[in-house]
Amino acid sequence: MKTNLKKATMLLTGLMVGSKLFAQTPDTSAAAKDYVRPFSGGDKLRTWSIGVHGGLLTPFTVFGSNNKQDFTHPQEQVGYGAYIKKQILPSLGLQADFLRGKVKGTSSQPDGLGNTVYSQYETNINWSAALSANITLANINWRHEKPFxxxxxxxxxxxxxxxPKITPVGGQQVNFKNTGNGSINEVYIPLGLGLKFDLAPGVNLDLGYQVNFVNSDNFDGYKYGSGNDRFSYVYIGLEFALGSKKKPQMATHNPVASMRTEYMWQNEQTKNALQQQIDAEKAKNDALRNDLNTTNANLAKLTTDSDGDGVVDVNDKCPNTPAGTKVDGSGCPLAKPEVKVYVTEEDKKVVKDAIKNLEFDLGKATIRAHSLPSLDRVAQLLVDKNFSLKLAGHTDNTGSNELNMRLSKDRAESIKAYLVSKGANASRIEATGYGQTQPIATNKTAAGRQANRRVEFTLL
Known part of the structure; x- marks a missing residue:
């Protein structure tokens, strides 16, 4: 037992020293190296990797009652193995596993007379090969964007x-199988769990526990009870990603961080472009203002009022006004006072019903047929009372910001076009898209996302 523990200690120490060497050179650009443009394809990531591991094999497992095993006292033994893995999705990989080692136990269960039949067994795993699915449950890092x-x-x-080899009480060790070289081939099911820690780009520390279910009761050489044999393997190892070091490993890559980086970059680019446009418009406005000041200075000398309305010609925007006509400061006839029309509760109900019944085809700006009667009543309201209407389109955060902004704008414009087709004044309808920028509920639930997908109507 002490010898086996010493071997295991040396194995763990060697692996930890190797891990320390990989960690000596910090990657100051880890976040940049982990960035992959969203939806750019799996060829931008490393999907193949190999791993080596070593640990302890024991007949006792976390499943079932261990005191009912064929042998009651486990003897931990060293095991080792390797694998090659192909990552198909960020959370799913397929790997070919190899394992060797020895499983040992002492003191078999008593026979029907209460006698111990075998003092110990010792099974050499000559080789084992399995195809396994590796399911990554999460990429976790509490302090940085890159998962750890x-x-x-x-x-x-x-x-x-x-x-398998068995030793009868008071006897010599013999092979369980008397024919051939004593070896047996059996199907088995490996089931495991573990944690991987990122030591460096493409290098992971692997800590795991595996239970192997053998499809027979021959593994320990003693057929006791009715259950099949099983054994466990606890291990530590290293995984190395294959391929270009410039590409991040798919299994450890955080696509959410890349999407955030992409969003921040595009947002900065948009901000810079808008600022350039604003600066250009300011320069144009300054030039126009200077021209206007020069022109006004020259025209101020003129005081001619040809139509006698009290406004000099240089400022008279409506020359030849008939005598006696009351004009404003521009020399134009005063408009008749506008009759104010107020929004009633009934008007609000018409708009509320239109919002409630409004639906579009999925991912499109096409209005569904059952929404049209409610919109017809809104159009009639705009015709009868000459109201102004603001349409504000909104989406949830599903998809890119650019796509959502375009979809929200298209849906608002689609409603405007329909109302205009029913006689509403196009100049009194304003359609704007806000995309995912103004949520009214959380986007973490289906109900919240449904609430955020809306078009708001505002009567003026």
């Missing part, structure tokens, strides 16, 4: 070749 810990599950199926 990846909890995972593995489940698979394979075959192993093993040689």
């Amino acid at each position: 810990i990846q909890p995972y599950l593995t489940v698979g199926a394979g075959t192993m070749n093993y040689t």
Whole structure:
């Protein structure tokens, strides 16, 4: 037992020293190296990796009652293995596993007379090969955008070749199988869980626990009870991503961080472009203001009022006004006072019903047929009372900001076009899209996202 623990300690120490060497050179540009433009394809990521590991094998497992195992006292033994993995999705990989080692136990369960039949067994796992699914449960980092810990599950199926040897009480060790070289081939099911820690780009520390279910009761050489044999393997290892070091590893890549980086970059680009446009418009306005000042200075000398309305010609925007006509400061006839029309509760109900019944085809700006009668009543209201109407389109945060901004604008414009087709004054309808920028509920739930997908009507 002490010898085995010493071997295991040396194995763990060696792996930890190797991990320390990889961690000596910090990657100051880790966030930049982990960036991959969203939706750019799997060829931008490393999807193949290999791993090596070593640990302890024992007949005791976390499943079932261990005191009912064929042998009651486990003897931990060193095991080792390797794998090659293909990452299909960020959370799913397929890996081919290899494992070797020895499983040992002492003191078999008593027979029907209460006697201990075997003093110990020792099974050599000559080789085992399995194909497993590796499911990454999450990419976790509490301090940085780049993930550090990846909890995972593995489940698979394979075959192993093993040689069980048993020692009768007071006797010599013999092979359980008397024919051939004593080896047996059996199907087995490996089921495991573990944690992977990012040590450096493309290098991960692997800590795991695996239970292997053998499809027979031959593994320990003693057929006791009715259950099949099983054994567990606790291990530590290293995983190395294959391919270009310039590409991040898919299994440890955080696509949300890349999407945030892309959003921040595009937002900065848009901000700079808008600022340039504003500066250009300011320069044009300054030039126009200077021209206007020069022109006004020259025209101020003129005092001619040709139509006698009290406004000099240089300022008279409506020359030849008939005598006696009351004009404003521009020399134009005063408009008749506008009759103010107020929005009533009934008017608000018409708009509220239109909002309630409004639906579009999924991902499009096409208004569904059952929404049209409510919009017809809104159009009639605009015709009868000459109201102004503001349409504000909004979306949830599903999809890119650019797509959502365009979709919200298109939907608001679609409603405007329909109302105009029913006789409403186009100049009194304003259609604006705000995309995902003004949520009224959380986007973390389906109900919240449904509430955020809306078009707001405001009567003026």
